[in-house]
Amino acid sequence: MRKQAMIAVVFAGVLLLTACGAKQEATPVGQVTQPEAVYKQSCISCHGADLQGVSGPNLQKIGAKLDAAAIEAIIRNGKGAMPSMSRGLSDEQISAVATWLASKK
Numbered sequence: 461m462r463k464q465a466m467i468a469v470v471f472a473g474v475l476l477l478t479a480c481g482a483k484q485e486a487t488p489v490g491q492v493t494q495p496e497a498v499y500k501q502s503c504i505s506c507h508g509a510d511l512q513g514v515s516g517p518n519l520q521k522i523g524a525k526l527d528a529a530a531i532e533a534i535i536r537n538g539k540g541a542m543p544s545m546s547r548g549l550s551d552e553q554i555s556a557v558a559t560w561l562a563s564k565k
């Protein structure tokens with residue numbers, strides 16, 4: 461009887477560890493690299509759902525004005541009233557959203 465209880469405890473422990481491991485493998489929200497998803501997460505509050513601008517300027521034709529490198533610099537360093545957005549975003553996420561915006565002409 462005792463032995464069975466031990467086995468049950470060990471088995472439950474293994475199950476628990478497996479469950480935790482599986483959870484860690486799921487992609488955290490901060491790791492998405494789809495530009496639209498990054499935009500929604502980090503930019504939408506100031507630049508609007510349709511890039512139309514809210515407190516920040518309209519970005520619908522930003523690619524006609526700035527190339528991807530210039531946009532990337534603004535995301536990293538901020539500009540005027542726009543804070544640096546590099547905290548919490550990976551290099552991949554920043555360049556993905558910059559390239560996406562640079563295509564808006």
Ligand code: HEC
Pocket residue numbers: 499502503504505506507515516517518519522525526531534535539540541542543545557561
């Ligand atoms: C807290 C509000 C805020 C957030 C969040 C924000 N911005 Fe901005 N953004 C601004 C403001 C305000 C300006 C205008 C800055 C200026 O010219 O003085 C600006 C300017 C810009 C410009 C230059 C526009 C132009 O016409 O020169 C780009 C590009 C830009 N933002 C992209 C982004 C991206 C991409 C994100 C998300 C990663 C983002 N912004 C997040 C407020 C914000």
